[in-house]
Amino acid sequence: xxxxxxxxxxxxxxxxxxxxxxxxxxxxxxxxxxxxxxxxxxxxxxxxxxxxxxxxxxxxxxxxxxxxxxxxxxxxxxxxxxxxxxxxxxxxxxxxxxxxxxxxxxxxxxxxxxxxxxxxxxxxxxxxxxxxxxxxxxxxxxxxxxxxxxxxxxxxxxxxxxxxxxxxxxxxxxxxxxxxxxxxxxxxxxxxxxxxxxxxxxxxxxxxxxxxxxxxxxxxxxxxxxxxxxxxxxxxxxxxxxxxxxxxxxxxxxxxxxxxxxxxxxxxxxxxxxxxxxxxxxxxxxxxxxxxxxxxxxxxxxxxxxxxxxxxxxxxxxxxxxxxxxxxxxxxxxxxxxxxxxxxxxxxxxxxxxxxxxxxxxxxxxxxxxxxxxxxxxxxxxxxxxxxxxxxxxxxxxxxxxxxxxxxxxxxxxxxxxxx
Numbered sequence: 449x450x451x452x453x454x455x456x457x458x459x460x461x462x463x464x465x466x467x468x469x470x471x472x473x474x475x476x477x478x479x480x481x482x483x484x485x486x487x488x489x490x491x492x493x494x495x496x497x498x499x500x501x502x503x504x505x506x507x508x509x510x511x512x513x514x515x516x517x518x519x520x521x522x523x524x525x526x527x528x529x530x531x532x533x534x535x536x537x538x539x540x541x542x543x544x545x546x547x548x549x550x551x552x553x554x555x556x557x558x559x560x561x562x563x564x565x566x567x568x569x570x571x572x573x574x575x576x577x578x579x580x581x582x583x584x585x586x587x588x589x590x591x592x593x594x595x596x597x598x599x600x601x602x603x604x605x606x607x608x609x610x611x612x613x614x615x616x617x618x619x620x621x622x623x624x625x626x627x628x629x630x631x632x633x634x635x636x637x638x639x640x641x642x643x644x645x646x647x648x649x650x651x652x653x654x655x656x657x658x659x660x661x662x663x664x665x666x667x668x669x670x671x672x673x674x675x676x677x678x679x680x681x682x683x684x685x686x687x688x689x690x691x692x693x694x695x696x697x698x699x700x701x702x703x704x705x706x707x708x709x710x711x712x713x714x715x716x717x718x719x720x721x722x723x724x725x726x727x728x729x730x731x732x733x734x735x736x737x738x739x740x741x742x743x744x745x746x747x748x749x750x751x752x753x754x755x756x757x758x759x760x761x762x763x764x765x766x767x768x769x770x771x772x773x774x775x776x777x778x779x780x781x782x783x784x785x786x787x788x789x790x791x792x793x794x795x796x797x798x799x800x801x802x803x804x805x806x807x808x809x810x811x812x813x814x815x816x817x818x819x820x821x822x823x824x825x826x827x828x829x830x831x832x833x834x835x836x837x838x839x840x841x842x843x844x845x846x847x848x849x850x851x852x853x854x855x856x857x858x859x860x861x862x863x864x865x866x867x868x
Contacts, residue, residue, distance in 0.1 A: 457564075457572030467771045469575070472758050473557050475604045476577040479596040480555040485579055488554040490534040492561075496524040501740050502533035502709055504649060513562040527561035531578045532709070532734065532750055533741065539582055540743040550583035551748070557755075570725050571756060578731075580750035582738075587682050590713040590733060590749050591689035597717060597729065597751055598695045604758070605767040609728060611696065612716045614703035615683040616651070617675050618735065619711070625674035626650055636664045655704040670701050679712060686713055705730060709737040713749065719757075721764030728761050729753030773824030776867055777804040778846075780816040782832035790831055793841065793859050800860050802867065821846060827866060829859070 454460050461469055481487075496516050503509050515527040528534050535554055539545060544552045557577045566572060579596070581589050594611065601609055617625060633646045633653055642661065645652050654665065675683070690697055697715070705714050714732035722728070731751025738746035762769070779794050781787040790806070797804040805823055807816035813830075820828045830851075831841040840853040843862060854862045 455572070457566035459571060459573070463774070467774070468759055468762075468769055469755055471769050471771055472604065472755050472762075473575075473577055476597075476600040476753055476755075476758070477555055477557065478603070479599045480579050483553070483592065483596060485553040485555040485581075488535055488538060488556050489558065490528070490531075490538050490556070492559065493525045493527050494534055494537065496526045498533050498537055498741060499526055499529060502536075502737055503530060504652075504709070509562060513564050515561050515563055528558075529560055529562045531556055531558070531560065531576060531752055532580060533737070535578070535580050535750075536582060536737060536743070536746075536748065537741060539580075540738065540741070540746075545583050545744070545746055551586075551589060552582040553579075554582070555579045567725065568723075568760070575755040576729075576752045577755060578750060578752035580748060582748040583746045585735065585747035587685035587713075588689060590686045591693065593731065593749060593751055594686075594690060594697075594715055595693050595695055597753060600753070601717070601728075601758070604762060604769065606719075606758075606761055606765060608721060608765055609717055609719045609761065610698055612700040612703050612718060613687070613690075613697045614700050614714050615672070615675060615679055615712050616704070616710050616714050616732070617671060617679050617712065621674055621676035621679055622671075622711075625669065625671050628669045628674065629654075632668050636661075638664075651704050654702060672701050682712055705732060709734040709740065711735045715751070717753065719761040719764065722757065722760055725757070727754075728757040773803075773826070775803050775805045775823040775825040777802060777827045777829055777863055778820035778823050778825040779804065779806045779829040780811075780813065780820060780831075781807065782813060782830070785833065785836055786831045789836060789856070790829060790841070793829060793856070796860055797863060800864065802860075802863060827863060829863075 499514060500510055509529045514529050516524065518524055535556060539552055539554065555578065559573055559575055561573055563572055564570060579593060581593065598611065616622065629650045630646055633650055638661065642653060642656065653661065654668065656662065703714055703716055705716065710732040712733045712735065716730035717728045718726040719728050720726060729752060733749040735747040737748065738744060777797055779790045781790040794804050794806050805825070807819060811819065817828065826846060828844040828846055829841055830844055835841055839856055841856060841859060842851050843854045843866065844851040
């Protein structure tokens with residue numbers, strides 16, 4: 449056994465379970481790739497200030513959960529705790545918004561890091577697939593992203609998830625609500641850290657999960673009562689578009705999300721089979737984030753869906769994905785000459801796009817056939833000296849046990865025909 453173990457709050461993704469994670473990433477990204485979103489990949493670490501400005505100085509992510517460090521050169525960096533700020537930074541740096549085709553539509557997949565108490569469904573290292581549409585203010589864009597996420601989840605077979613929807617207003621109406629909320633919160637019995645949060649970003653207090661805080665929030669001013677006419681009209685259009693598309697949602701006036709940059713549309717995907725960690729993904733509109741990090745005004749919207757959480761949701765519903773076996777054909781040579789010949793056949797089958805493996809290590813027939821069965825292959829390609837003398841190999845169906853002699857020059861065609 450190794451002396452070393454994975455760090456606390458992290459996990460190793462290993463076969464065969466890793467195939468499920470890959471299938472989930474593929475399913476989430478498929479609707480995006482079919483809707484004009486191009487792939488982007490950003491570094492695993494960024495300047496600390498990018499997240500402090502964008503995500504928010506008062507958020508738990510920045511104040512408690514971010515892995516920040518100083519390099520030998522004196523730079524202050526942080527492992528990325530979320531994807532939106534990094535993607536927007538990259539798009540601005542590359543001037544993608546100046547290409548004349550807005551919105552810039554991007555999707556990404558990667559690992560993110562937050563220092564928090566490890567528990568089921570919440571890790572210090574986790575995987576997300578995300579999407580961002582940068583540079584356009586259009587309720588149809590908000591609806592599109594919600595619809596694409598809904599489509600992705602349903603393609604996986606998930607049914608018991610809910611979409612929560614809210615509007616957080618904009619720079620016109622939110623300040624009025626902010627002042628009213630601050631007046632209310634300052635009358636509560638709150639600890640010093642929470643009182644500081646009231647001064648910096650009072651909406652974050654509404655997202656507090658502690659029961660001692662939540663029971664005091666009854667009667668708090670509702671943001672919906674303070675929305676300006678423009679925000680009301682915008683939100684209603686998003687709702688109408690979702691309804692027309694047949695996507696069910698629930699209005700949730702208390703939905704805030706944990707990041708400071710959200711404006712107007714905000715939404716969350718929750719699965720009641722996951723207990724307290726019910727959120728599997730979410731997002732919203734962030735019209736002011738570009739300016740927060742030094743860019744021009746670029747109204748934008750996006751989401752991130754947790755791969756780990758989605759896998760847990762699948763398990764909660766008892767959904768098993770139909771994942772093809774990693775190997776379709778397994779080659780079993782008997783003798784050195786057969787090893788040389790069959791290895792050539794393996795290479796030819798792989799070039800033809802057929803997933804093929806080989807009995808490495810000089811295994812005997814019995815052990816090699818056990819390996820063939822364990823691989824999940826449907827067919828075994830077996831050859832010994834007598835077969836080679838006759839110019840054939842034996843093609844064995846591992847499900848039925850049926851075996852057929854196939855000429856060496858016809859192996860690829862016969863395998864392809866048999867596999868269908």
